[in-house]
Amino acid sequence: MNRSINVTIWNEYRHEKTNEKVASIYPEGMHKAIADGLAVTGTVRTATLDEPEHGLTDDVLASTDVLVWWGHMAHDEVNDEIVERVRQRVLRGMGLIVLHSGHFSKIFKKLMGTSCDLKWREADEKERIWIVNPGHPIADGLGEYIELPHEEMYGEHFDIPQPDELVMVSWFEGGEVFRSGCCYTRGMGRIFYFRPGHETYPTYFNPEIRKVINNAVQWTAPVDREYPRYGHAQPLETIKGIQA
């Protein structure tokens, strides 16, 4: 597929500046690694927390088809008005891909309505991400599972609304499972939550993980249609003498 899709990758970009291990894996930031993995014909831009308006100005969002979100230690520093600005864009059709610890971001929690809480553990353990919906576009080109030798564990119960479509379920060495690839539509916007990507592992260089993110960009890209009209409506048919 070669639709032109404009992607903006938002990264908190803090761990990379303060943690040597993270900096050694992602010297230019996780957003750079994610951007390098994208194969789209439109633009690929990045934005980070410490830029003015977190890099998410009205202009940037207006020209964004799909927004990718990675955040972790500074969710609370994201300005509520900007969160609402992003949410309004999603409801109007902008795609949103929420990665890993973004499960606790303000934008994801606000769109889901639940706590988005989960179990976690950092123990360098093996993760195997099984495809449970092999006909889904986000599973295009993948094998039966993606194996990551070392990742942070996320375990159920994951407090999310039941996904409209569940594409992936993870197995963890330490004994847990997790719904790792979850599709939603909210308003006109499509949302994909994708679990892997702890900052201390080179997950976003993995070709299969990159393939998933590329597929998700295609899947979340907006349709071309007007926002619905809401509010007071004239009848379309005649009712008791009210002219339609």
Add this chain to the structure above:
Amino acid sequence: MNRSINVTIWNEYRHEKTNEKVASIYPEGMHKAIADGLAVTGTVRTATLDEPEHGLTDDVLASTDVLVWWGHMAHDEVNDEIVERVRQRVLRGMGLIVLHSGHFSKIFKKLMGTSCDLKWREADEKERIWIVNPGHPIADGLGEYIELPHEEMYGEHFDIPQPDELVMVSWFEGGEVFRSGCCYTRGMGRIFYFRPGHETYPTYFNPEIRKVINNAVQWTAPVDREYPRYGHAQPLETIKGIQA
């Protein structure tokens, strides 16, 4: 069924005090009519906007299995802290039945994550609520449809997440359709949105409408289990020398 279920009916209770037509239909308030229609073995209480804490104290909520919500003209006057208090209860298992104009209540919007907007028209028109999931417990004891001779119209697009289960779809004389009976689970709580019930019609005296609300009380009643544990977790299996 005769599980003991404690129900609290929350009503804004403003139209009844200021509008003669509404007062003549619901002289003791819409909450009273809804309460009179319930057939449960537990308690039935009511609470209204102008009571202290809107009648929704911690104690009241702690002893509520299912909360029914009707609001319209004063959504904005509902205190945000109390909205969050209700939401936390829902996530922990309290059932929530949102009626008619409650689609725009803070609690429903916060749990859905979308705008919850829709089309509307007041034209005394006929509504026919078709059952599209006849095996669902909320359809128990009903015919193929419920016909209301006069109601306010609500039309699509209704900006809600796709329901986990869609039970009813309305036909309106003026030319619109609407997803009128929508089931959700959020956290451990079950939510049912039910469309009819404009304040200027005696809808909540209708035996079939009352049947639906009774069914929904049964369906949204909580299970008996602990809230999941979230946060840091020890491994259940041995990982690389970490003792499970």
Add this chain to the structure above:
Amino acid sequence: MNRSINVTIWNEYRHEKTNEKVASIYPEGMHKAIADGLAVTGTVRTATLDEPEHGLTDDVLASTDVLVWWGHMAHDEVNDEIVERVRQRVLRGMGLIVLHSGHFSKIFKKLMGTSCDLKWREADEKERIWIVNPGHPIADGLGEYIELPHEEMYGEHFDIPQPDELVMVSWFEGGEVFRSGCCYTRGMGRIFYFRPGHETYPTYFNPEIRKVINNAVQWTAPVDREYPRYGHAQPLETIKGIQA
């Protein structure tokens, strides 16, 4: 989008030969009108009931990405082995678009598992197909609804499994509603049921109806991946001395 997609349009092609009104609307068959409305970069072929193997040989199906199905008066004449052949292709990823009276085709009933029964009436009545999921790819480029001045009525209850995604709901002049645009995944195959298209109306010349079918071709087109492996499996991890 310009993925190359090979489409085969299957038509029963009986009404056109025996009914003057139908012949006057669709002189070359309904399949020809549907084919003329497609805008794909791959091949567009047609197949009909009275061809050998109904035109659905192994070779034809092997080179078909999306199969469109219209049948009505001769569902029973479709050979069971060919139905199973089509079903196996769907489970392996071939898209299937089932039109109108195809709701009672052997292939749709076999894939759904339910009776697929419904209410119907031929009364030249108005249909208005409302979009209830405006962000869905099948809603791309459409307005808020599609209005057809005259169509056969199909009414609820429609005995289908709850759609994975419900995109459209019809309003009918005579008082009924119908879930008109329904998305399913079965195996690796995606299925879209689309209601309109009675043989006595020129529905398949309508540009908006054609737009929906084009969108559905894109949506049902298969992913590029292997069929999952089933059956006996060796462990991936060591279990009690069994070497993984």
Add this chain to the structure above:
Amino acid sequence: MNRSINVTIWNEYRHEKTNEKVASIYPEGMHKAIADGLAVTGTVRTATLDEPEHGLTDDVLASTDVLVWWGHMAHDEVNDEIVERVRQRVLRGMGLIVLHSGHFSKIFKKLMGTSCDLKWREADEKERIWIVNPGHPIADGLGEYIELPHEEMYGEHFDIPQPDELVMVSWFEGGEVFRSGCCYTRGMGRIFYFRPGHETYPTYFNPEIRKVINNAVQWTAPVDREYPRYGHAQPLETIKGIQA
């Protein structure tokens, strides 16, 4: 809850007669162990493959609210007419609980429309069944997971339609995951697939497994309403001079 529900437990009942290990665990048959675990106020009956009409006469089915199904080595010996008889009952509201290897039964495959295939392995491995929908009635009274020290492995991809509600996901020691507790509605009937229960393990004596089956009996029990009317319908509203 104490609704009166009449349950019939169907068991293939072959392994118990030919395999010493199975006979030692289930000397009176698996159906007897499942029946002993039920706590319902209605009747509990059993039926087996080698009885006339497999024990599933019209009379038996007419007085059955919920049918439980266990089969494995002799799926093909189940008469097609009786399978269709059961399916018709399900579509008219009878609940169906399909256990373990019943995934490959004729009745389950016919209701699902897919191959219902999966991966499997007999290696005495540990299974941990995680609850992913803790507010669901089938999760009532359970902890966060059910642990079975030894079970047969079933692994993804499990070729089923996406469940209407997914309640449980299994973790297996050998590296796989599986959607183990799956809810469907087909026609008016509710269906629950529950994974565990290989014949060589005493799984149906496990109190938590028995709790799940009891919960599922409550959840699948039919509503009290008429079967919908299908076929030709008179208009409910006036259309162009046709009297409603």
